[in-house]
Amino acid sequence: MPITYYSSNSDIPTVTRDEEFMSMALEEARKALKKGEVPIGAVVVCEGRIIARGHNLTETLTDVTAHAELQAITAAAQYLSGKYLTNCTLYVTLEPCVMCAGAIGWAQISRIVYGASDPKRGFSRFAPKAFHPKAKISAGVLEKTCGDLLSSFFTEKRKG
Numbered sequence: 001m002p003i004t005y006y007s008s009n010s011d012i013p014t015v016t017r018d019e020e021f022m023s024m025a026l027e028e029a030r031k032a033l034k035k036g037e038v039p040i041g042a043v044v045v046c047e048g049r050i051i052a053r054g055h056n057l058t059e060t061l062t063d064v065t066a067h068a069e070l071q072a073i074t075a076a077a078q079y080l081s082g083k084y085l086t087n088c089t090l091y092v093t094l095e096p097c098v099m100c101a102g103a104i105g106w107a108q109i110s111r112i113v114y115g116a117s118d119p120k121r122g123f124s125r126f127a128p129k130a131f132h133p134k135a136k137i138s139a140g141v142l143e144k145t146c147g148d149l150l151s152s153f154f155t156e157k158r159k160g
């Protein structure tokens, strides 16, 4: 999907910044897909720019904790040389699981934006208060693209 940037002579963006950053998270998800991983990707944005990226690496690293969000959070903390990501927004293609929601809370991330919902494993069912109390949550950004990428992966996997 092409990314359309703000036109300087228009106040109305054709693509919101949330969609722009979610497209970058989708790029990460596609990197996971190429490695045979469940296609989930994440980026961390600070002051309007991406400071860290991550994608699911649970198969590659043989590690159930190697979720996209945790890869991105670790990279962001390294980039900032600080463990708290207080002024950061995390974009992730799928609703974070309980484990990642815990990490997002520990990192004090101030805003979480996700694409597709995960009714089975998502935090909102099991740990709706895991985030920092002041954290803002936006759901459903590029939801269909994020969800389709996952469902086509699982359809292919069942065929194979």
Ligand SMILES: [Zn+2]
Pocket: 067, 068, 069, 096, 097, 098, 099, 100, 101
């Ligand atoms: Zn997770």
